[in-house]
Every structure is written in structure tokens, then in C-alpha cells.
């Protein structure tokens with residue numbers, strides 16, 4: 001059960017009106033960094049909508065802006081942020097709940113600054129659950145008033161911490177009736193990350209053995225549920241507080257990585273390892289547990305961190321070199337496939353995730369909710385791990 005917080009509200013003092021950074025328009029769209037799509041930058045102008053748009057259409061709305069990188073105090077709730085025009089394949093979602101992902105707190109603190117700094121102010125947030133307020137001219141699968149959930153790509157600049165989020169038709173799908181908006185918002189980004197690794201990259205199948213390193217987090221928990229639903233047997237590592245939760249959703253073994261010697265406790269080899277921790281120790285362990293031909297996938301790819309350190313010009317080739325070197329090395333030494341895995345919006349994945357939700361086979365527990373006005377408190381709580389698990393912002 002998620003609890004609504006009773007901590008005092010933060011009062012944002014006299015925020016300046018949001019002015020988009022037009023120098024950002026110089027950035028070239030759709031460059032690739034190891035499957036990470038760089039966002040297309042566009043002007044924030046008056047919305048142009050189809051005949052599907054609601055009668056009284058809003059031209060601006062509340063949004064949480066990051067004007068510069070720093071701690072939770074940099075977050076500013078503005079009440080009149082202009083809405084950009086909807087493109088033909090886009091959907092305007094009246095947000096009701098948005099989950100906080102580790103990427104949000106990291107971006108706020110400066111992760112990805114090589115890409116995002118020139119695009120400030122940013123709107124954070126990937127996940128959203130709400131209802132369709134308007135659709136672009138080419139949208140076929142959704143209509144105004146539908147209850148939906150979905151997630152933006154990791155590099156989107158206009159995120160979901162806003163009353164009105166804009167997603168492409170591929171990034172959003174009708175919400176399972178069995179979930180309320182808070183529950184639904186916790187799922188898409190994490191589950192799509194797990195789906196991409198296990199289903200697109202490793203192509204897991206019935207009867208395989210899967211190891212999820214760090215199964216206690218949202219991505220690990222989603223990965224266990226996806227693999228169990230696919231008929232795989234799953235072994236995982238987690239903190240002591242997560243053991244029973246992971247066994248309850250079908251993990252065959254959940255090893256407490258603090259109390260136990262993980263390498264002694266886990267027996268046999270695996271077809272795929274999803275490493276949500278991605279430090280050298282878990283990487284070495286994960287690779288040693290793989291069968292020949294197996295897949296090791298880490299969530300901690302180095303493209304962004306190396307680019308932040310050396311700039312895009314040197315960071316991208318440096319990270320490509322690191323990745324290729326490891327791929328070659330592990331192919332020769334262990335006969336395995338090594339990859340950095342990233343979340344990517346995928347309609348096929350969303351459809352499967354929704355089906356699992358409807359069947360009661362996919363759920364990510366929400367530990368605490370905050371009203372959007374308390375976004376700074378919510379980031380504080382998430383970042384300092386004051387509550388375990390998902391924190392969700394509600395928009396009234």
C-alpha cells in the first residue's frame with residue numbers, strides 16, 4: 001500500500017516565467033550514442049491540434065523545471081510553462097501520476113550534462129499515467145479521454161513532471177483498469193528497460209535460467225516478473241528487505257548479497273544475466289556465471305559518464321572503444337555476448353507489459369506518494385533512500 005505523505009509543503013517563491021533556451025535549436029537531432037536517441041529540439045510555440053482536441057485547450061500548464069544542475073533545491077514548480085505544438089504522431093496526456101526514476105535524480109544532479117546543459121531548463125520525468133487530452137493528426141490507436149500510461153525515452157528534454165506531458169503514439173498505451181494512476185505510473189520505464197534487455201537483446205525463452213543481479217529495484221523486479229512469465233527459472237540477488245518480495249513473484253532463489261557469499265550460494269550457469277548494479281565486481285561475477293553463448297547486460301553503460309567527463313567529441317569514441325574492447329575480450333575469453341542496455345520505448349513491449357499487468361503478473365510496489373508541489377521532498381526521499389522502492393508524484 002502506498003501512503004500519502006504528510007510532510008510540509010514546499011512553497012516556491014515567485015518563479016520566473018519559463019523561457020525556452022533557443023540556442024538549443026542549434027543542436028542536431030537524432031544522433032546515436034549506442035542506441036540512445038538524442039532528442040529532436042524544437043521551438044515552443046502555440047499548439048496546433050486536430051479536430052480531436054478538447055474544446056477548451058490549454059496553452060500553458062504547471063511544470064517542474066531544472067534551470068541548472070544541483071540538489072533537490074534547484075527544482076522549480078512554474079505555473080505557466082508553454083505547451084509546444086503537437087506533432088502528427090504525438091499524444092497530449094493530462095498527467096495524474098508520474099513516477100520518479102533514478103535517472104531523474106541523476107539528471108537533476110548533472111548526469112548527461114554534456115548533452116543536457118545547453119538545453120536547460122529541462123523538465124524531468126519519464127513515466128506517466130493519465131488521460132489523453134488531445135492527439136496529433138496521424139494518431140490512430142488512441143482517442144481523447146482514454147486512460148493511458150507510458151514512458152518517454154531517456155534523452156527526452158520535455159519530461160513528464162507537468163500537468164500535460166507529450167509522448168509519441170509509440171510511447172503510450174491504454175492503462176489496465178486494474179491499476180490506478182499511481183500504480184500504473186510506476187511501471188513503464190522500469191518494465192520497458194527490463195523488456196528491452198531480456199526480450200530484445202537476450203531473446204529469453206521458456207526453460208532458460210536467468211540471473212538478475214540487484215532484483216530489489218524496479219527494473220530488477222520487473223525483469224524477474226517478465227522472465228517468470230516467459231517460463232524461465234530466475235535467480236536473483238538483493239538486500240535482505242527484498243528477499244520475500246522477490247520469492248513471492250516467482251524467483252527460484254533470492255540471495256541476500258549482504259548476509260551471504262553470493263558466488264557460493266548460487267549454483268549452476270545461466271543463459272542471461274541482467275546486472276542492474278553494474279560495478280566491476282558484479283560484472284565479473286555475472287560473466288563467470290554465464291554459459292557459452294549467454295548474454296551479459298548491464299544497465300550502467302558508460303556512454304553518458306565518459307561523455308560528461310571528456311565531452312561528446314572524445315567521450316563518444318572513448319565509450320565506443322571501451323564497449324568494443326569488452327565485447328571482444330569476453331567473446332574470446334568466455335564466448336559470451338556483452339552489452340550495455342538502455343531503456344527504449346517500444347509498442348510491442350508496452351503491449352506485453354499491459355497484458356502482464358492485466359493478468360496480475362506485473363506490479364511494481366509504490367512506497368510513497370507526494371503532491372507535485374512537494375517535488376523537492378520527493379527527490380530528497382528517493383535520492384537518500386529514505387523510503388525503499390518507488391516514489392510517485394501526484395498531479396491533481
Ligand SMILES: NC(=O)c1ccc[n+]([C@@H]2O[C@H](COP(=O)([O-])OP(=O)(O)OC[C@H]3O[C@@H](n4cnc5c(N)ncnc54)[C@H](OP(=O)(O)O)[C@@H]3O)[C@@H](O)[C@H]2O)c1
Nearest residue numbers: 102193216217218219220238239242299341342343388389
Ligand atoms: N540504462 C538504462 O536505460 C536504465 C534504465 C533504468 C534504470 N537504470 C539504472 O539502473 C539502476 C536501477 O534502477 P531502478 O529503477 O531499478 O532503481 P530503484 O527502483 O530505485 O532501486 C534501487 C534499489 O532500491 C532498493 N529497493 C527498490 N525497491 C525496493 C522495495 N520495494 N523494498 C526494498 N528495497 C527496494 C533495491 O535495493 P536492494 O537490491 O538492496 O533490495 C534496489 O536495488 C539505477 O542505477 C538506474 O539509474 C538504467
